[in-house]
Amino acid sequence: MPSFSRTAFRVPGSGIRRIHEIAIRMPDVLALAVGEPDQPVAPHVLAAASAAWLADDTDYTGNAGIPPLREALAAKLRAVNGIDVEADQVWVTTGGTEALYLALSLVLEPGDEVLVPDPGYTTFQMAPPMLSAVAVGYRLEPDRGFLPDLAGLEAQVTPRTRAIIVNSPSNPLGVVFPEPVLRELLAFASRHDLWLISDEVYEAFTWGVPHVSPASFDTEQRVLTVHSFSKTYALTGARVGSLVVPPGLGDVLRTYQEALVSCVNTPAQQAALAALTGPQDAVGTAAEHYRGNLAAATALLDTMGIRYLDPQGAFYLWIDVSHASEGDVAHWAERFLLEQRVSVAPGSAFGAGGEGWIRVCAAASRETLLEGLGRLPQPAAASEPPADAGVVAPA
Numbered sequence: 001m002p003s004f005s006r007t008a009f010r011v012p013g014s015g016i017r018r019i020h021e022i023a024i025r026m027p028d029v030l031a032l033a034v035g036e037p038d039q040p041v042a043p044h045v046l047a048a049a050s051a052a053w054l055a056d057d058t059d060y061t062g063n064a065g066i067p068p069l070r071e072a073l074a075a076k077l078r079a080v081n082g083i084d085v086e087a088d089q090v091w092v093t094t095g096g097t098e099a100l101y102l103a104l105s106l107v108l109e110p111g112d113e114v115l116v117p118d119p120g121y122t123t124f125q126m127a128p129p130m131l132s133a134v135a136v137g138y139r140l141e142p143d144r145g146f147l148p149d150l151a152g153l154e155a156q157v158t159p160r161t162r163a164i165i166v167n168s169p170s171n172p173l174g175v176v177f178p179e180p181v182l183r184e185l186l187a188f189a190s191r192h193d194l195w196l197i198s199d200e201v202y203e204a205f206t207w208g209v210p211h212v213s214p215a216s217f218d219t220e221q222r223v224l225t226v227h228s229f230s231k232t233y234a235l236t237g238a239r240v241g242s243l244v245v246p247p248g249l250g251d252v253l254r255t256y257q258e259a260l261v262s263c264v265n266t267p268a269q270q271a272a273l274a275a276l277t278g279p280q281d282a283v284g285t286a287a288e289h290y291r292g293n294l295a296a297a298t299a300l301l302d303t304m305g306i307r308y309l310d311p312q313g314a315f316y317l318w319i320d321v322s323h324a325s326e327g328d329v330a331h332w333a334e335r336f337l338l339e340q341r342v343s344v345a346p347g348s349a350f351g352a353g354g355e356g357w358i359r360v361c362a363a364a365s366r367e368t369l370l371e372g373l374g375r376l377p378q379p380a381a382a383s384e385p386p387a388d389a390g391v392v393a394p395a
Contacts, residue, residue, distance in 0.1 A: 010129045014122045015349025023343035030372040033343035037234040037363045042282035048274035052267035063257035065092025069273045073242050082216035091243045091253050094261050096201045096228030099243035101127050103224040107163050107195045108133040115164040118351030121171045139353050146175045163195040169202040169313025172350050172359035176312040179212045186214050198225045202314040204232040205287055209312050221246035233275040240272040290315040293362040304378045315363040322356030324377040342372040
């Protein structure tokens with residue numbers, strides 16, 4: 001048999017999916033590992049997709065997406081995100097995952113480096129090796145409220161550095177980067193002539209702080225922005241996202257889309273269009289549900305004396321289990337699943353900086369969430385919590 005590409009075997013696996021694959025083969029598991037919204041899709045969105053199927057609206061679309069969806073996305077970006085963009089700069093993609101891959105494909109050559117958050121979403125580490133590029137983690141530390149250290153970033157730039165990925169609201173942390181921090185990151189990118197890839201998949205869910213898009217104050221056309229319908233509208237399986245790019249990339253991206261997916265399936269695009277242009281009540285209801293879940297969950301963790309990061313956005317809890325994980329949180333999470341029937345994502349799946357932590361999805365039912373958290377091991381002498389127990393406040 002001929003040999004396979006060495007690149008194929010350099011791509012790291014997903015520690016989240018490892019836990020998930022074990023969990024789906026087990027009975028009676030409290031599923032808190034995967035970021036799956038438990039909220040129903042709004043009826044008008046389902047109706048639009050159903051109507052497209054029933055009308056046999058299943059032909060190819062343009063590689064960039066159907067024009068009404070691109071126009072609606074551009075209008076939303078101008079009105080909500082403050083990004084001055086035209087429809088021909090917005091490309092409809094197969095979820096935010098493909099949008100990220102497209103962005104990296106546009107800016108990386110083999111051997112190039114991209115700075116990625118650590119802890120950060122697993123795909124940030126997985127996609128660059130698929131392009132024969134290198135993901136270099138920049139640490140987000142607890143003592144800084146998991147915000148980036150600009151001095152540390154400066155030290156990580158090499159002649160091969162081409163881009164930096166910024167994710168706010170953060171998956172897995174729930175941190176929302178303030179505008180001054182984002183402006184500093186954009187200035188950093190400008191100093192070193194880097195692309196800034198902004199993952200804003202959780203933009204609809206922030207808790208008492210604003211979401212800010214770096215492209216809204218980008219004057220040099222160096223920001224590529226990733227959005228998705230998966231979390232905002234609970235359309236994870238529909239696989240619709242978007243990539244916002246500078247002007248003039250139509251021919252290049254048309255070719256990339258043709259080679260990768262040709263186009264996103266038409267009924268899913270019709271669902272996305274209805275989601276974006278129709279009533280937004282379901283988004284508000286979902287946000288209220290997630291925020292209530294997070295409040296109930298953090299209250300429980302406080303009583304258990306377990307340390308966590310106070311979430312500002314998304315629908316995750318970043319929880320410190322170092323008192324129990326013995327330096328190998330991936331192994332501990334698997335054992336916890338087998339013994340306690342609760343699936344959680346090990347923090348090390350998100351980078352070396354996640355060792356000792358877990359990510360818990362709070363988009364489950366409240367009963368499932370609290371029951372699962374209640375099975376976490378408490379620190380020794382939990383009736384007298386250690387000085388560092390409880391909340392870790394963002395900086």
